[in-house]
Amino acid sequence: MDVTEKIKKAGVVGAGGAGFPTHVKLNAKAEYFIINAAECEPLIEIDKYLCRTYADRIVKTVDSLAKFLQAEQAVIALKGKYKSEIAALSNAIRSQHADIRIHQMDTFYPAGDEQIMVHEVTGRVVPERGLPLDVGCVVDNVGTILAIADAIEDKPVTDKILSVTGDVEHPLLFQVPIGTSVRFLLDQAGLSRGTYGVINGGPMMGKVLHGENEIDEAVVTKTTGNLLVLPKDHYLMKRSALSVNRMAHQGRSACIQCRMCTDLCPRYLIGHDVQPHLVMRNLYRENTDLDREEYKKAFGSALNCCSCGICEMFSCPMGLSPRKMNDYVKGRLRTQGIQVEKNHSPSVRDGWEHKKIPTSRLTARLGLSKYVSHEVPDDVVQLQPDCCFIPLSQHIGKPAVPVVENGNRVEKGTLVAGAAEGLSANIYSGMTGIVTEVTKRGIRISRKGD
Ligand code: SF4
Ligand code: SF4
Incomplete structure (x- = not known):
């Protein structure tokens, strides 16, 4: 092979x-x-x-x-x-x-x-x-x-090593089976339920888990690398609660067209056509009868945005949300089937070297400096939960197809879902136990079968 x-x-x-x-x-x-x-x-x-x-x-x-x-x-x-x-x-x-x-x-x-x-x-x-x-x-x-x-060496992906950082005494490293619940990990980290907010990933591009139910439902997947724990009233948690309508309203009324969002955008600086200030300028007519050509001219550059978040988390002096607006109009461009030409040979713009955002400045801007730890975690804590829920879609492409049924006994390393036709990936059990649930979303495995 x-x-x-x-x-x-x-x-x-x-x-x-x-x-x-x-x-x-x-x-x-x-x-x-x-x-x-x-x-x-x-x-x-x-x-x-x-x-x-x-x-x-x-x-x-x-x-x-x-x-x-x-x-x-x-x-x-x-x-x-x-x-x-x-x-x-x-x-x-x-x-x-x-x-x-x-x-x-x-x-x-x-x-x-x-x-x-x-x-x-x-x-x-x-x-x-x-x-x-x-x-x-x-x-x-x-x-x-x-x-x-x-x-x-013929060992499938069964486990994940991830860090838990932020409002914890010092950063922690865990190794757990894929499908382990996020709540289980936070309990093991000694965090009391209801007292914190969680971002699955990093502070810039991670997914904020809204409320206790979302935390309860979240599990570790093949792509989970970090859980960032923050006080519930932290700036990042509050900011994530804003609706798209609210952000659009703020953009229409408060954008001063300073261009900082565009001038510090890393993709713009390497030569791509990403111009969030133009998207913000045109928001007022997003809901009007723009023809396809005008819509493309006003919002087409959003397709080149990688959602890194610098524009809204660092650059914008007004606290606006150009990244989220880019995400929104990207969706609208796709649903309308508007194609935007690509530049196949972009060239780097002047100033790239001087406009890189220092991580320490960004960390301070996000209100996270006090969580920077100089204690380097050296050991991984290996944990074995009593049950796990393995999502069938942990990858780009089609969800994997279950190959086990309720009541089947599986070992660590048993194939539980096979790659679908086309772009997809096999999924294996990270624990030994009994399959207790197979749904379109995923497969539940319990050590004791209950
Ligand atoms: S989120 Fe998009 S527009 Fe904003 S800085 Fe990153 S790439 Fe540029
Ligand atoms: S940085 Fe903020 S205020 Fe300036 S153009 Fe961009 S969105 Fe508008």
Whole structure:
């Protein structure tokens, strides 16, 4: 079985993003193989831990995958301030005589955005709405590399290592079966129910879990990397409660057209046509009878927005929500079937180097500085819940199809849902137990069968 077949069988998907099936991404030849270990958002701890702890395994796997991709350069990109992680990786590279370069990045947001990283490492710019492969690059997250290392040894994806950060005494690292409930983890972290808010992911692009019910229903998936715990009345929690209508109203009445949202937008700065100030300027006529050409002219640039959030969480002096407005009009462009031409060869705009947003400034702006911990978690706490709920859709593409029924006994590593036809991924049980529920949403497994 070749390496992509093994990766497909093991159900590996991108660990650091939306969950793109990895066997599809690696079915290519590339000039650069770039490993993303930049830990993009503030307060996330997981890439650092993986680099420190599994440096040898990462280097060995990257070296063999680079050969598989026929890559001329294999590069591990991480922040230059990650001194002990760089030392661990450098030692592993030396001792294995691996042909891998370490690229040290500045500490800015969004250093871990795939397209920004490609530019930083190669100087090339990915076309609008394009892929790194369009400029000869394959980019994988460091967590994905470790899942591939397991897949090569015929071990499927069953568990996830994630951090719990924010309003906790010090950051915690857990290893749990896929499908473990978020509430179970927070209980284990000693947090009392009803006293906190949670963001699934980082503060910029993570999903805010609204209310106790959403926290109760949330589970760890193949793409979960961090849970950010915050006081319920934190600025980020309050901001997330604003409705789209309210944000649009604020935009129409308070935007001063200063252009800061556009001038500091990282995608705009690498040459893409993203102009949130134009979207904001035109909001007043979004609901009028604009013909398709006018609508495209007013709002089409939103399609090139990657939702990094800098415009609304950092740039806007009025506290407005250009990212959310971009998201909104993107949906409207799609439902109206309006196509927007792509620039296939964008070039970087002047000032990019000076307009990178320092992570420390962003952290302060978000009201998170007091949660920055200098206590580095060294140990992962392994937990085994009594039950888990495994979603069938944890990846881009079609949901997986259940292959078990109520009452079946499964072991850790049993295939519980097979990849659907087309783009999809296999899903395995992370625990031994009895299947107690199979729905369109997912599969519940209980240790005791109750
Ligand atoms: S969210 Fe804002 S800053 Fe980020 S890409 Fe979109 S428009 Fe640019
Ligand atoms: S930064 Fe804020 S006020 Fe300035 S143009 Fe953008 S949305 Fe309007």
